[in-house]
Amino acid sequence: MNNTKVLSIGGSRNIGYYSAIRLLDLGAIVTFLLRSPQTFDGDAKIQQYVQSGKARLVKGDALVKEDVQRAWDEAKGNDSRPVDLLLFTVGGIPHFKLTKGFFISPPNLVTQSLLNTLDTLPTPHPKIITISSTGLTRVSHAALPFLLKPLYGYALAAPHKDKCGAEEIVAHCTGWSWDKGDSPGREIMSDGWTERVPARGQLKNIVVVRPALLTDGDCRAEKDSSAYRVQEGDLKGSWTVSRKDVAHFLVEGIMKNWDEWTGKCVSIAY
Numbered sequence: 423m424n425n426t427k428v429l430s431i432g433g434s435r436n437i438g439y440y441s442a443i444r445l446l447d448l449g450a451i452v453t454f455l456l457r458s459p460q461t462f463d464g465d466a467k468i469q470q471y472v473q474s475g476k477a478r479l480v481k482g483d484a485l486v487k488e489d490v491q492r493a494w495d496e497a498k499g500n501d502s503r504p505v506d507l508l509l510f511t512v513g514g515i516p517h518f519k520l521t522k523g524f525f526i527s528p529p530n531l532v533t534q535s536l537l538n539t540l541d542t543l544p545t546p547h548p549k550i551i552t553i554s555s556t557g558l559t560r561v562s563h564a565a566l567p568f569l570l571k572p573l574y575g576y577a578l579a580a581p582h583k584d585k586c587g588a589e590e591i592v593a594h595c596t597g598w599s600w601d602k603g604d605s606p607g608r609e610i611m612s613d614g615w616t617e618r619v620p621a622r623g624q625l626k627n628i629v630v631v632r633p634a635l636l637t638d639g640d641c642r643a644e645k646d647s648s649a650y651r652v653q654e655g656d657l658k659g660s661w662t663v664s665r666k667d668v669a670h671f672l673v674e675g676i677m678k679n680w681d682e683w684t685g686k687c688v689s690i691a692y
Contacts, residue, residue: 438511533587597623660691
Protein backbone atom coordinates (compact mmCIF):
# COMPACT_ATOMS: atom_id res chain seq x y z
CA MET A 423 0.00 0.00 0.00
CA ASN A 424 3.00 2.28 -0.31
CA ASN A 425 1.94 5.76 -1.50
CA THR A 426 -1.73 4.75 -1.76
CA LYS A 427 -3.70 8.01 -1.66
CA VAL A 428 -6.41 7.96 1.02
CA LEU A 429 -8.99 10.58 1.98
CA SER A 430 -10.20 10.06 5.55
CA ILE A 431 -13.45 11.80 6.50
CA GLY A 432 -14.35 11.18 10.12
CA GLY A 433 -10.84 10.04 11.02
CA SER A 434 -10.16 12.15 14.10
CA ARG A 435 -11.01 9.26 16.41
CA ASN A 436 -12.30 5.70 16.74
CA ILE A 437 -12.52 3.42 13.67
CA GLY A 438 -11.41 6.08 11.20
CA TYR A 439 -8.39 6.99 13.31
CA TYR A 440 -7.29 3.41 13.98
CA SER A 441 -7.72 2.53 10.30
CA ALA A 442 -5.74 5.57 9.18
CA ILE A 443 -2.86 4.69 11.52
CA ARG A 444 -2.73 1.19 10.04
CA LEU A 445 -2.71 2.60 6.51
CA LEU A 446 0.02 5.11 7.38
CA ASP A 447 2.11 2.33 8.90
CA LEU A 448 1.83 0.51 5.57
CA GLY A 449 3.10 3.52 3.67
CA ALA A 450 -0.14 5.16 2.53
CA ILE A 451 -0.58 8.92 2.18
CA VAL A 452 -3.60 9.87 4.29
CA THR A 453 -5.39 13.21 4.04
CA PHE A 454 -7.65 13.99 7.00
CA LEU A 455 -10.57 16.42 6.80
CA LEU A 456 -10.82 17.79 10.34
CA ARG A 457 -12.96 20.46 11.92
CA SER A 458 -10.09 20.98 14.35
CA PRO A 459 -6.64 19.90 13.10
CA GLN A 460 -5.37 20.80 16.58
CA THR A 461 -6.90 17.52 17.76
CA PHE A 462 -3.66 15.88 16.60
CA ASP A 463 -1.28 18.40 18.18
CA GLY A 464 -0.36 16.02 21.00
CA ASP A 465 -0.45 12.87 18.88
CA ALA A 466 3.18 11.85 18.37
CA LYS A 467 2.24 9.10 15.93
CA ILE A 468 0.30 11.40 13.61
CA GLN A 469 2.85 14.20 13.94
CA GLN A 470 5.58 11.81 12.82
CA TYR A 471 3.67 11.25 9.59
CA VAL A 472 2.79 14.94 9.21
CA GLN A 473 6.51 15.76 9.32
CA SER A 474 7.27 13.10 6.69
CA GLY A 475 4.48 14.34 4.44
CA LYS A 476 2.51 11.10 4.67
CA ALA A 477 -0.31 12.64 6.76
CA ARG A 478 -2.01 15.80 5.52
CA LEU A 479 -4.40 17.77 7.71
CA VAL A 480 -7.13 19.85 6.05
CA LYS A 481 -9.23 22.13 8.22
CA GLY A 482 -12.90 21.88 7.25
CA ASP A 483 -16.32 20.45 7.93
CA ALA A 484 -17.88 17.60 5.95
CA LEU A 485 -21.20 19.46 6.24
CA VAL A 486 -19.71 22.14 3.97
CA LYS A 487 -19.45 21.02 0.35
CA GLU A 488 -16.60 23.40 -0.47
CA ASP A 489 -14.54 22.03 2.42
CA VAL A 490 -14.99 18.48 1.16
CA GLN A 491 -13.90 19.56 -2.32
CA ARG A 492 -10.72 21.07 -0.86
CA ALA A 493 -10.02 17.81 0.92
CA TRP A 494 -10.38 15.85 -2.33
CA ASP A 495 -8.00 18.29 -4.04
CA GLU A 496 -5.44 17.98 -1.25
CA ALA A 497 -5.70 14.18 -1.25
CA LYS A 498 -4.99 14.07 -4.98
CA GLY A 499 -1.96 16.33 -4.68
CA ASN A 500 -0.01 17.77 -7.57
CA ASP A 501 0.62 14.64 -9.60
CA SER A 502 -1.67 12.92 -12.09
CA ARG A 503 -2.53 9.90 -9.92
CA PRO A 504 -6.12 9.88 -8.63
CA VAL A 505 -7.20 9.27 -5.05
CA ASP A 506 -7.21 5.52 -4.38
CA LEU A 507 -9.47 5.20 -1.32
CA LEU A 508 -12.19 7.12 0.50
CA LEU A 509 -12.48 6.07 4.14
CA PHE A 510 -15.80 7.51 5.34
CA THR A 511 -16.31 6.96 9.07
CA VAL A 512 -18.29 10.03 10.11
CA GLY A 513 -20.21 9.71 13.35
CA GLY A 514 -21.38 12.31 15.84
CA ILE A 515 -20.62 12.35 19.53
CA PRO A 516 -23.91 11.15 21.05
CA HIS A 517 -25.71 13.06 23.81
CA PHE A 518 -28.38 11.61 26.06
CA LYS A 519 -31.78 12.73 27.27
CA LEU A 520 -34.32 10.52 28.96
CA THR A 521 -37.02 11.71 26.57
CA LYS A 522 -34.93 11.21 23.43
CA GLY A 523 -32.34 8.55 24.14
CA PHE A 524 -29.00 9.14 22.46
CA PHE A 525 -28.98 11.78 19.75
CA ILE A 526 -26.53 13.73 17.63
CA SER A 527 -26.58 17.30 16.40
CA PRO A 528 -27.42 17.89 13.66
CA PRO A 529 -29.60 14.77 13.42
CA ASN A 530 -28.55 14.14 9.81
CA LEU A 531 -24.80 14.62 10.27
CA VAL A 532 -23.74 11.34 8.63
CA THR A 533 -26.27 11.51 5.80
CA GLN A 534 -25.50 15.08 4.80
CA SER A 535 -21.75 14.57 5.12
CA LEU A 536 -21.98 11.58 2.80
CA LEU A 537 -24.08 13.57 0.32
CA ASN A 538 -21.40 16.27 0.20
CA THR A 539 -18.69 13.65 -0.21
CA LEU A 540 -20.42 11.90 -3.10
CA ASP A 541 -21.49 15.22 -4.64
CA THR A 542 -17.79 16.05 -5.03
CA LEU A 543 -16.62 12.51 -5.84
CA PRO A 544 -13.80 12.65 -8.40
CA THR A 545 -13.48 10.51 -11.48
CA PRO A 546 -12.23 7.92 -11.79
CA HIS A 547 -14.09 6.91 -8.64
CA PRO A 548 -11.84 5.75 -5.78
CA LYS A 549 -12.47 2.66 -3.74
CA ILE A 550 -14.88 3.50 -0.91
CA ILE A 551 -15.25 2.02 2.55
CA THR A 552 -18.04 3.40 4.72
CA ILE A 553 -19.07 2.45 8.24
CA SER A 554 -22.69 1.79 9.13
CA SER A 555 -24.12 -0.40 11.92
CA THR A 556 -26.04 -3.59 12.55
CA GLY A 557 -29.72 -3.26 13.45
CA LEU A 558 -30.58 -0.28 11.22
CA THR A 559 -33.14 -1.75 8.85
CA ARG A 560 -36.10 -3.86 9.91
CA VAL A 561 -34.47 -7.02 8.57
CA SER A 562 -31.18 -6.22 10.29
CA HIS A 563 -32.96 -5.31 13.54
CA ALA A 564 -34.73 -8.68 13.53
CA ALA A 565 -31.34 -10.42 13.46
CA LEU A 566 -30.17 -8.71 16.67
CA PRO A 567 -29.95 -10.67 19.93
CA PHE A 568 -33.19 -10.21 21.84
CA LEU A 569 -31.57 -8.32 24.73
CA LEU A 570 -30.03 -5.75 22.40
CA LYS A 571 -33.26 -4.84 20.61
CA PRO A 572 -34.48 -2.35 23.26
CA LEU A 573 -31.12 -0.57 23.22
CA TYR A 574 -31.17 -0.24 19.44
CA GLY A 575 -34.86 0.57 19.30
CA TYR A 576 -34.75 3.34 21.90
CA ALA A 577 -31.36 4.58 23.06
CA LEU A 578 -29.65 4.42 19.67
CA ALA A 579 -32.68 5.16 17.51
CA ALA A 580 -31.71 8.71 16.53
CA PRO A 581 -28.09 8.13 15.44
CA HIS A 582 -29.11 4.93 13.69
CA LYS A 583 -31.81 6.79 11.77
CA ASP A 584 -29.07 9.03 10.42
CA LYS A 585 -26.94 6.06 9.40
CA CYS A 586 -29.99 4.53 7.76
CA GLY A 587 -30.12 7.62 5.56
CA ALA A 588 -26.52 7.02 4.54
CA GLU A 589 -27.34 3.41 3.68
CA GLU A 590 -30.24 4.57 1.50
CA ILE A 591 -27.84 6.81 -0.41
CA VAL A 592 -25.43 3.93 -0.94
CA ALA A 593 -28.24 1.61 -2.03
CA HIS A 594 -29.32 4.15 -4.64
CA CYS A 595 -25.81 4.72 -5.98
CA THR A 596 -24.94 1.02 -6.13
CA GLY A 597 -28.30 -0.23 -7.34
CA TRP A 598 -28.76 -2.45 -4.28
CA SER A 599 -32.32 -3.22 -3.24
CA TRP A 600 -33.83 -0.88 -0.66
CA ASP A 601 -37.06 -1.20 1.30
CA LYS A 602 -38.77 2.20 1.29
CA GLY A 603 -40.16 1.34 4.69
CA ASP A 604 -36.61 1.75 6.04
CA SER A 605 -36.22 5.28 4.68
CA PRO A 606 -35.56 7.81 7.49
CA GLY A 607 -37.68 10.48 5.78
CA ARG A 608 -37.25 14.17 5.00
CA GLU A 609 -35.85 15.03 8.43
CA ILE A 610 -32.70 13.15 7.44
CA MET A 611 -32.74 13.18 3.64
CA SER A 612 -32.82 16.47 1.77
CA ASP A 613 -35.09 17.22 -1.19
CA GLY A 614 -33.46 16.37 -4.49
CA TRP A 615 -30.67 14.37 -2.90
CA THR A 616 -30.58 11.83 -5.76
CA GLU A 617 -29.44 14.62 -8.09
CA ARG A 618 -26.32 15.21 -5.98
CA VAL A 619 -24.89 11.69 -6.11
CA PRO A 620 -23.86 9.20 -8.80
CA ALA A 621 -26.81 7.88 -10.79
CA ARG A 622 -28.47 4.66 -9.68
CA GLY A 623 -26.20 1.68 -10.13
CA GLN A 624 -23.09 3.65 -11.09
CA LEU A 625 -21.14 3.20 -7.87
CA LYS A 626 -19.63 -0.28 -7.76
CA ASN A 627 -16.27 -0.01 -6.01
CA ILE A 628 -17.61 0.24 -2.45
CA VAL A 629 -17.83 -1.78 0.75
CA VAL A 630 -20.29 -1.01 3.55
CA VAL A 631 -19.28 -2.37 6.96
CA ARG A 632 -21.90 -2.94 9.65
CA PRO A 633 -20.21 -3.47 13.03
CA ALA A 634 -22.02 -4.90 16.02
CA LEU A 635 -22.28 -2.79 19.19
CA LEU A 636 -18.93 -1.01 19.36
CA THR A 637 -16.56 -1.17 22.32
CA ASP A 638 -13.22 0.42 23.19
CA GLY A 639 -11.54 -2.93 23.71
CA ASP A 640 -8.20 -4.13 22.38
CA CYS A 641 -7.60 -5.51 18.92
CA ARG A 642 -8.02 -9.21 19.54
CA ALA A 643 -7.11 -10.06 15.96
CA GLU A 644 -3.48 -9.11 16.66
CA LYS A 645 -3.23 -12.27 18.75
CA ASP A 646 -5.93 -14.42 17.13
CA SER A 647 -6.68 -14.07 13.42
CA SER A 648 -10.11 -15.64 13.96
CA ALA A 649 -11.07 -13.24 16.77
CA TYR A 650 -14.03 -11.77 14.89
CA ARG A 651 -16.62 -13.05 12.44
CA VAL A 652 -17.47 -11.39 9.13
CA GLN A 653 -20.29 -12.17 6.75
CA GLU A 654 -22.05 -10.52 3.86
CA GLY A 655 -25.47 -9.39 5.07
CA ASP A 656 -26.52 -9.80 8.69
CA LEU A 657 -24.79 -11.86 11.36
CA LYS A 658 -27.14 -13.51 13.83
CA GLY A 659 -26.08 -13.41 17.45
CA SER A 660 -23.83 -10.41 16.88
CA TRP A 661 -23.29 -8.73 20.24
CA THR A 662 -20.18 -6.57 20.24
CA VAL A 663 -16.92 -5.84 18.48
CA SER A 664 -14.11 -3.41 19.30
CA ARG A 665 -13.39 -0.38 17.15
CA LYS A 666 -9.78 -1.52 16.84
CA ASP A 667 -10.86 -4.90 15.46
CA VAL A 668 -13.13 -3.19 12.92
CA ALA A 669 -10.13 -1.11 11.82
CA HIS A 670 -8.10 -4.31 11.56
CA PHE A 671 -10.70 -5.79 9.23
CA LEU A 672 -10.90 -2.65 7.11
CA VAL A 673 -7.17 -2.71 6.38
CA GLU A 674 -6.04 -6.32 6.78
CA GLY A 675 -9.25 -7.87 5.49
CA ILE A 676 -10.87 -5.53 2.98
CA MET A 677 -8.00 -3.45 1.59
CA LYS A 678 -5.69 -6.43 1.19
CA ASN A 679 -8.45 -8.55 -0.38
CA TRP A 680 -10.47 -5.92 -2.21
CA ASP A 681 -11.87 -8.16 -4.95
CA GLU A 682 -13.37 -10.45 -2.30
CA TRP A 683 -15.37 -7.68 -0.59
CA THR A 684 -16.10 -4.98 -3.15
CA GLY A 685 -19.77 -4.38 -3.85
CA LYS A 686 -20.87 -5.95 -0.57
CA CYS A 687 -22.49 -4.94 2.70
CA VAL A 688 -20.60 -6.84 5.41
CA SER A 689 -21.32 -7.39 9.11
CA ILE A 690 -18.60 -7.88 11.72
CA ALA A 691 -18.89 -9.12 15.31
CA TYR A 692 -17.25 -11.39 17.86
